[in-house]
Structure formats: C-alpha cells, structure tokens
Amino acid sequence: MPRLKTLGPVVLGCAWLAAGCRPAPTGPPAASAPEWFSNITASSGLTFLHRAGTNYFMPDQVGSGVALFDYDNDGRLDVYFVQNGGAGSDARNQLFHQEENGTFKNVSADSGLDVSGRGMGAIAGDVNNDGRADVVVTEYGATRLFQNLGGGKFREVTRAAGLDNPRWAATASFVDYDRDGWLDLVAANYLDYDPTHVCHDVQGQQDFCAPQAFSPTATRLWRNATAQAGGEPRFTDRSEASGVFRVPGVALGLVCADFDGDGWPDIFCADDGRPNRLFINRRNGTFTEEAAQRGLAFNAMGATAANMGTAFADVDGDGMGDVFVTHLTDEYHSLYKQGPRGVFLDQVGASGLQQQGWRGTGFGTVLADFNSDGAPDLVSANGLVRRLLKNQTPVAAGVHPWWARYAQRSQLFVNQGGGKFRDLSLEQPALCGEAMVARSLAVGDLDNDGAQDLLLCAVGGPARVLRNVAPQRGHWLKVRLLLPQHGGRDAIGAEAVVHAGGKKHWAVLQPATSYLASNDPTLHFGLGTAANVDSIEILWPDGGKETFNGGATDKLMVLKKGDGK
C-alpha cells in the first residue's frame, strides 16, 4: 500500500500524459448548490410530446411554441402547446386546463384549438374586448385566429376576421399601435423558404439550410377593426400603409413595446442572419425603421448575427428596458443596454454572459427574477441548428434519436446586480442537466406561489415543466393590469414602476417575447429585502398615467385603469 501511495501520482501523471493532457470531457452538471428548479413534468400532468419530421425540412427545426394564459378566467394559468406535424397530421395542438389542485388536464378534444399544421408559435390576447383571451397560432403558410367563445370552446375565425398571411409566420405579437383600445396584430414573417433546396455542410453531409440561402419577407401588421366589444373580430391589413413592409426581414424574435420613450409602442424584430429591425411608431399609423442608429441592428462588433429569441427587461435597474437576443453556438449573444432613453449599446462583453461553462445555440430566452432579489436572471433554451461533431450528453429521455444529434443543454445565468451575470448552469440539473433540442421557453407563476416557473419546449421531444424552488427567495409582488373600459382585458403594452425599498423596479406587460411563446400576462417583481411597496406607477397603453398605493409584499395586486390617482 505505501508503494502504491507513493507511485500513485506518478502513475496518474503518466496516464494523464498518455491521454494527451486533455481535460475531462464535459459531463452532465453536478449540483453542488441548491437547485433553482425542480422538474415536475410527470406530476403536473403536462405530458406533451412534440413531433417533427426528419428529412431536413427547415420548418421542422424552427418550431414549435407554447402559450401560458388563463382561458377560463379562473385565476390559474392554462397551457397551449403547438405541434408541427403538418396539416392533416394526427399531431394536433393541445390545450391543458389547470385544475384546482394544480395539476393539468388535457382538454384539447372539441376545444376548437386541437388543430394540426406546421405550427410555429402561439400568442394569447383578447381581440374583441369581451374579457376572454383569444389565440393566434402562427404556421408555415398561415396565421390563424381562434376566438374564445367561453366554456372552453374556441372557433377559428381567420378568414372572417380578414387575416390572410400565406407566408411562413414564425413569431407574432399583439400590440395596440394606434392606442385606440383594441389589440392589433403583428406577424413578423420568417424567410422565403424553397422546400426543394437541399443543403450540405462543408463536410458534405446533408443538413438544414442556413437562412442566408433564402430571401427575406415582409412583416405584416393588421389593425383591429372589430365593431364593438364582444363583436366578431375584424382586422384590416395595414402592412403597406404603415410602412412595415418596406424593410423586409427574417424574423424569429419579436418585441412590441415602447423603445424610444414616447409612450407609443414600437416593433422590434430579431432577424436571423440579418440586421435586426426596429420600427419606430410615428404616432400617425406609420412606422420608420431605425434599428441601426438606435444601436439594435448589429452586435457589439457591428456584425450581423443569427438573431433568434428575445427578452426585454431592465437588467441593470436604471428604469429602462434592455434587450437580450440569443445567437448560435459560434456567436455571442447580445445584451443591448438602453441609455440614454431610446438608444442601445450591446454590452454583452462587460455583462459576464460570455463566461460560460459551455456554449449554446439559444432560442427561447427569458429575463425573470427567479430568486426575487430585484435583478432579473437569464435563461437560454438551447438546441442546435446544425450538427456538431461532438454533441452534448446526456440527452433527455424521450428525445427522438434523429433529433438527439441537435440536442444541447440549456443555461441559467444569475444576475448579481447591475446587469452582471454569472453562469449557474452547472448547479442546475433539472433545467440544464440534460440536452434537448430546446426552442420555446415560457415563464409564469404556474402554481401561484409568487415564484416564476418555466415551461421548456423542444423539437422532437417532450416538454418540461420546471417549478421554481430557488432557495432564499426575496419578497415579491405580482401585478395584474386590467382595462375595465375594454372588456376587462389585460393591458398589453402597459408599463409599471414599483417603488420599494428605495428602489424602482420597471417592467412592461408584453407576454409575446422569448421565442414562439406567450408568457404569463401577470407582471412579477422581485423586491429583495423590501417588505413594503411604497407605490406603483402605471403608464397605460393609451398614454394615461396613474399611481396606486403600495402596501405589503408577497401578494398579487390587480390594478384597474381608472382606480389609481
């Protein structure tokens, strides 16, 4: 034994030399600190398996998404998953209702939402001001509107509503761009795909085509022309008149919010392999594209990159929204910090986000304060678009073997304050431990415990429900913003500033961010040690401002326009 002890290091050293001094291959993350998420997929009842083809048809690798919304107004979030099996396929979109005990029940049958198609994303919003959230589904070749009839029933009204978009629509968003109290609709179309075009990688193997192989397409904007509250939804095409068609793009990410501080919502498109576009609202029904001069078109080095998922939140606590855009494994993500108002600068280099345990191709992304310390953290849902020689393992159970070649592990970065992030992925087995072809990522408080949970969707694999179990969470406040004048619907586009503990916490109500997703329409504010809220300022979508009294934290506040001061 003493001999072994003595020779041990020498033998080990020899073995290390013989192995070529290479570091150990990256294995699954090992939790050395408390996890922030627990995988509750099995117990939740949210069993959804995404289906996608395996013949390099490009729409297969782009979708599909998920919407979190409360379709029956029972105060609990329901879930709508989008499938990608094609028209006539038995792979149909699925609607899950959250029961009183917090589990989910599949209520797709006869809901009217159990449709099939080349599904991409889904967004929820009340388009006819009847107080019930309707649903828009984007597809390869269509943008479909489903009116919520109540009682868990939906009816497709696409054609009757005047919506016609034969293009490949990836991402969509509701926005009241003319501030008339009715939700308008933006569909930022993806590329002009040629399904007969076959692509190979440099090494000669067939693989998915890159977006650069195809032309960009025009973004579409429809103005809501519904006659009266509760009436049949009607839209008129304003793509041409508004000017948004003038600068075509290849959008995968979309954020409709006020980017220049004038109180009117603008349209930001994250374009895949092309400069991003920012359509600034001229307040007269038209838009001008200003991404380049406002610092949002290119990355920190002035280059074009594969822009995909988007998140919009105040990462550094300066009261202004910052934009995060995900990119490919061999590119850097972008963190466009706003300041002064209306101009942005990609400061990813100084943010700590480039120091990562592993690199990923990010799609869905959210900036949410998971530990409620007052600074939004970052999650990137990862999955490749072209095969790597050495894939990440282990691959999550249920991922189709063909798609496993594109699997990657997702990532979590904790915001340490001031927009400085640290990679926490190694300590997160449930979220980051297994590789998936992750795409859509939605955030919301599924169990109404005041902590932000996650729903992760993947191509050719099962969705994953991740309950927030972050330790030592701070105080929090949830704020629901409603417009009683407009059927009591969510005030999409409203901005809120919560004053607590000497700090200001800013957020905008825009559920349609991340990637092909619709998030919880209730705002969540992490407040750290602040046990009381001083006040809440709301800038409503019509430009009106109100202040509401604060009070104790750790609760949901429902604020209605007209009730404030």
Added chain:
Amino acid sequence: MKRQKSSGAKAHKLTGKKSSRRSPVRALVGILAVGICLGLGFWILKFRAQPTPPVVALGLLDPALRSLIETSRVAVVRAPESGAAWGRLGETLQAAEFFPEARLCYSNAAVRDPQNFRWPYLSGVLEQVGDPALAVRHLTRATELAAGRTDSPRYQLARTLVEQGQFDQAEPHLKLLLASNPGHAAARVELARVHLARGAFKEATLALQPALTNQYTMRSSLLLGAQIAQRNGQPDIAAQLARRASSLPRSFDWPDPVLHDVQALRTDRARLAEQANRLLQQQKFPEAGAVVQKMLDAAPNDPEGLLLWGRLNYLQRRCPEAEATYRQLLRFQPDSLNALVQLGLALMCQEQWTNAAVTLERALALKPDFAQAHGNLGLARSKSGDTAGAIRAFRDALRNTPGDLAAHLNLAEELANAGLLEEAEQHVAHAAALNPKDPRVIQARTQLGVK
C-alpha cells in the same frame, strides 16, 4: 533528530520511503520502481513528441478538400517533427471545419516551430468565441512573435479585447496599430467603438473620419457614425448615415493574409458556387463562366453548377441556352423549384408565354407563397391573353408581398383591360402612395386619368 529527519527526507525523495535504514532489497525495489517510471515517462514523452495526426471522416468531403487533407496528413506522417507540416494540416482541417482537430495540429505546430507567429495566431482565431481568455493568450503570443512584421495578430487581439468589453486593454494595441499604419481603417473603427462605449462621442467621431472613405470600413463606419449621431442628439444626421450605409453592399472583411491562405484552401463546389454568384452579381460574366465551368468539369450534372450556368446564359440574353440548361437539370431533378422558376424566365425571354405560364404554375404548386413567381405568371398570362388569369396571379403576388409597386401597376393594367376601372384606380393609388415619382406610376396615372 534533526539530522535523521533530513536524511529521511532525502531518502523519501529518492525511494518514496520514510527512512533509509530499511533493508537493501526494499531500497533496490524502490530504485527499480523509479527507474521503470522514468523509462515509462521517457517513452511517453517520446510518444508524445511524435503524435499521430488526427483522423477525420473524409467520406463525404468534397474531393478537392479531401485530397488536400490526405496529402497534408501524409506530410506529417513523413515528417512528424516539422512544424510547418503540422500547421499545414491544421489549416486544411480548419478549412473543412474540423476545428478540434485543427486546434490539435496548431498546438503541435507551435511546439515544433515555436518562433512562428502563425500557429498561435490561428489557434487564437479558433478560440475567439469558445474560449476568449485562451484566444487572448494565443493572440498575445502571436503578436509578440510577429514583432510588427504583420499587424494581423495585434488587430485580432485588439478586436477580441473590444468584444470582451476590455476597452482599456484594447486601446493601446489599437494605438500601436495606428502608429505603425495610420491607414489601418479597421483599427480606427474599433477605436471609435471603444470611445463610443465610454461615451466619448467627439473622440469616436474623430477616430472614425478616415475610415468613412475606406472600401473595407465604409459601411461599418457609417453605421457606427449613425449610432454616435443619434446619441449626440442628431437624429436626422443619424438617419441619413444609416440610409447611406444600407444602400452600400456588405463590407468586405479587413484583409488578413493568414486567414486568406486558410480560406483559399477551400476549392469545393460550395465555395465555387459562392464565388460564381458573387461574380454574376458583379456582372463579371467571363470570370463567372470560368468558375462555373470548373464546377461542371468536376461534376457535369451538379445542380448548383447547372443553375449557375443557366443563370449565366440568361443574364447574357442567351435564352435558348439557358432553357436547355434548366431542362437538363429538370430531367433528373423534376421538382427543382429554382430550375422551374428560372426556366419560366428563360421561356418568357423567348416570348413563349404559354409554356412559361405552365412552367411557373408547376413552380407555384411546389411553393404557393412564391410572390415573384406569381408576378411572373401574371406577366406570362397577360402576354398570352389570359386577363382573368393574370389578375389572379397579380393578386396572389400582392397577397404574398404587400407593397410590391410593380404588382400593383400590373394588376391595375389588367383590371383596366377587364373594365374594372375603379379597382384599377385603387391599385394605381397604392402604387402612387409607395412612390409617387416612379415613372411607371406617372405613366399609369396618365393612362388611367387618375390625379
């Protein structure tokens, strides 16, 4: 005790035992063990000194690139001590995107050719995104070795530092680059980026000025200038600069002889197709023809090559030759959308309107949202006297691409022919809203009597 301890420590060093006052046999065993280990270590070091070159799957690789890798690999096997051979193999592997293997080769090249900046330089470039800290170390070493003979390593080092937000560390390198070469426009752009990040707009503008006229940096300088102007409260100037930038073609990368060497190793079909496309865009037809011919010599039925050959003919108005080429391609790829659309154009060019319409209809069956094909189908039907069909096609074109001025005017004309004057006027009005000064709009307004 003191002496004993010292003696014991010495013996421990030699034999791995705690005391020298053990039996001679055990000491001998210890010596033998050390000897064996040293021998093993020597053997391993010898083995490591002559590592085998990496093996990659070449099966599907383009023949030209495959041959290059094989030749380079043989050179390493023949001369494993040659840094140049390892480096060359690394370059061929990098060109074929076998990045981990290329890294290994550069590392072996750097050991055997330690004074050559090229190997740490290429290693650094490979690590720029995956491991920026390692990239900085490699590029710093390359910069030292280059000793001013080439500015590529220092420039890439500075860029990496800027990208990491390490502006204070990047600035001296950028100033050194500009001191030795005041015309280094790319360094000026990066320096301007550093100033912009610090909020020093005046310095940023000054740094940028000379780069605004350089062909490599004109576009990026204008874009950076637009950002500076917007931040400086000059939105009109910002918009003007952004418009100018968007009217320019994509910037070329700043010349880098080392990276150029690596890129030049790629002579595969995909790279040739890129070259040919670029030349066709520049209307350099003889040069494009030579590149396409090279593709077709290697593979006479290469679809990409045939498409380019057809395009080359079409652009030179050799429409029958273009038609023949597309038909050749469609014989073995009947569902090639691109070939069908291009064939449609080649037929239209020969005024074979009905045939063109049929071909374009086949294309649209494959891709019903192909706006350009709808527009061309409208023209073909119009010319063949199918007014109703043309109206349908132009409507479909607009349905897929709103704001298409030509489609609005063409549709207006067909509607007018069909006697639908009111709707025709609406489309002329649409076109006028898009661009009232367009001569086609003015002509249409005159013809229809629209104010």
